[in-house]
Amino acid sequence: MGSGSGRVIPPLTVRMARASNPRGTAAMWVRDRLDGLFTDTDFADWYPSDGRRGLSPAQLALVSVLQYAENLTDRQAADAVRCRLDWKYCLGLELHDPGFDFTVLSEFRDRVAEGDRADGLLALVVNRLAEAGLVRRRGRIRTDSTHVLAAVRRLNRGELVAETLRCALEELALQGERWLAALVTSDWADRYGRPIRYDRLPRGGDALIAWVLQVGADGIQILQAVYRDDAPPDLRELRSVQVLRQVWVQQYWHDASGQLRWRQAKTTRDRASRRKTEQRNTGKSSADGRPDPESARVPWSTMEIVTPHDPEARYSQKVTAAGQRDWIGYRDHQTETSDEAGLNVIIQVVTRPAPQQDIDALDDIHKQLAHQGFQPLEHVVDGGYVTMDSIHQASVKWDIPLLGPVRDDSQAAQRPGFTKEDFDLDWNTRTVTCPNGITSPPWKATLRDGHPRLSVLFPRKACRECDDRLKCTGNADGKGR
Numbered sequence: 095m096g097s098g099s100g101r102v103i104p105p106l107t108v109r110m111a112r113a114s115n116p117r118g119t120a121a122m123w124v125r126d127r128l129d130g131l132f133t134d135t136d137f138a139d140w141y142p143s144d145g146r147r148g149l150s151p152a153q154l155a156l157v158s159v160l161q162y163a164e165n166l167t168d169r170q171a172a173d174a175v176r177c178r179l180d181w182k183y184c185l186g187l188e189l190h191d192p193g194f195d196f197t198v199l200s201e202f203r204d205r206v207a208e209g210d211r212a213d214g215l216l217a218l219v220v221n222r223l224a225e226a227g228l229v230r231r232r233g234r235i236r237t238d239s240t241h242v243l244a245a246v247r248r249l250n251r252g253e254l255v256a257e258t259l260r261c262a263l264e265e266l267a268l269q270g271e272r273w274l275a276a277l278v279t280s281d282w283a284d285r286y287g288r289p290i291r292y293d294r295l296p297r298g299g300d301a302l303i304a305w306v307l308q309v310g311a312d313g314i315q316i317l318q319a320v321y322r323d324d325a326p327p328d329l330r331e332l333r334s335v336q337v338l339r340q341v342w343v344q345q346y347w348h349d350a351s352g353q354l355r356w357r358q359a360k361t362t363r364d365r366a367s368r369r370k371t372e373q374r375n376t377g378k379s380s381a382d383g384r385p386d387p388e389s390a391r392v393p394w395s396t397m398e399i400v401t402p403h404d405p406e407a408r409y410s411q412k413v414t415a416a417g418q419r420d421w422i423g424y425r426d427h428q429t430e431t432s433d434e435a436g437l438n439v440i441i442q443v444v445t446r447p448a449p450q451q452d453i454d455a456l457d458d459i460h461k462q463l464a465h466q467g468f469q470p471l472e473h474v475v476d477g478g479y480v481t482m483d484s485i486h487q488a489s490v491k492w493d494i495p496l497l498g499p500v501r502d503d504s505q506a507a508q509r510p511g512f513t514k515e516d517f518d519l520d521w522n523t524r525t526v527t528c529p530n531g532i533t534s535p536p537w538k539a540t541l542r543d544g545h546p547r548l549s550v551l552f553p554r555k556a557c558r559e560c561d562d563r564l565k566c567t568g569n570a571d572g573k574g575r
């Protein structure tokens with residue numbers, strides 16, 4: 095694309111495109127209704143200001159949108175730029191424009207993936223759609239979450255530590271080859287010379303534990319050397335070295351005698367088997383016959399690094415109607431317009447670590463909506479986002495009415511006594527009627543830990559004489575609640 099940023103469509107391109115597509119196409123509609131969607135100034139900070147002028151980023155972004163809309167490969171998209179009249183019209187190209195090599199598109203996507211550029215581009219598109227009257231800033235929206243898989247191989251813990259050390263050695267070899275050569279011996283090449291795979295690990299519990307402890311000792315040797323005063327200071331700043339340090343803290347610990355130990359897994363079954371293996375390995379255990387549970391436990395999945403190739407990716411599980419799903423990666427919260435008339439457009443995507451619950455993302459979603467200038471009349475969500483508190487916070491903090499099912503108390507059936515579902519609320523009189531038919535005086539609004547609460551007190555005399563008071567929220571002394 096050598097003919098400029100495409101702000102003005104060449105007259106011959108207009109005539110030819112309209113003659114061959116008299117009813118227009120989606121690409122021509124984008125040009126006519128949205129003025130091409132992007133301008134090069136939208137990408138001003140993406141490229142060095144003193145560099146050689148390359149292809150127009152606005153045109154590449156527009157090609158990427160059209161490519162996605164028509165589900166084309168990079169080669170097909172590059173061919174469409176060269177051959178299709180409606181694409182030339184949309185991009186504002188001369189008919190003889192040769193386009194570009196298809197590899198440019200993947201390089202452009204790499205740039206989009208840096209930092210929060212993708213979010214910025216989405217906000218830009220939403221702004222243009224709003225300016226064109228295609229998206230209402232004050233309407234009905236809905237949010238749902240979906241899992242996002244990290245593009246990584248799933249590793250067991252043995253593979254994780256060895257692959258983490260291998261990645262660190264690879265980067266250290268690039269940045270400080272001589273320094274590293276003085277540290278390692280030829281047997282390291284056997285252990286870390288190629289990607290770590292399960293089928294190459296030792297078989298059997300004892301052999302495997304001995305191997306991961308050897309890997310642990312190797313990793314500590316590298317970390318101690320990197321943090322010595324005479325080591326090049328930039329080596330300890332390498333990303334892979336920082337990941338190595340974090341993974342070692344999460345997967346190993348030193349006992350009171352200074353011996354390196356392998357942390358226990360989190361699940362009951364894994365913890366029991368790990369304890370046996372640990373005792374077999376060390377031949378001793380702590381004073382009460384068990385390893386120190388605090389020191390021996392791997393962190394929760396919100397913190398545990400599961401692959402060195404994407405240290406922010408996390409493991410999570412989700413129970414759905416179709417069954418249980420587990421994955422490594424992230425959780426996307428997608429918010430789209432949902433008015434009865436008009437388009438449904440995704441206006442915001444909030445990405446969080448996979449184990450983070452939906453409810454924890456809600457405040458950020460509302461904050462970003464406010465930042466984007468959206469003030470929805472109604473925000474529809476599923477039960478994962480709804481509690482009494484989140485409804486209240488959305489209303490008072492962001493002036494957004496939250497609409498969704500309040501979650502049932504799934505533990506209620508397992509607890510003795512009454513549950514809150516056994517009490518009838520009357521919002522008009524602000525009273526509650528208990529299972530024995532006693533109605534409280536109007537409740538009072540109070541604050542606890544900064545959170546608003548409704549305080550309901552039943553008549554003390556009625557409760558004192560009530561045969562069911564032991565079933566009644568644990569208030570055994572018979573005083574009113």
Ligand code: SF4
Pocket residue numbers: 528529530531532552556557558560561562563566
């Ligand atoms: S203890 Fe009081 S509130 Fe609870 S069931 Fe009995 S009368 Fe009702």
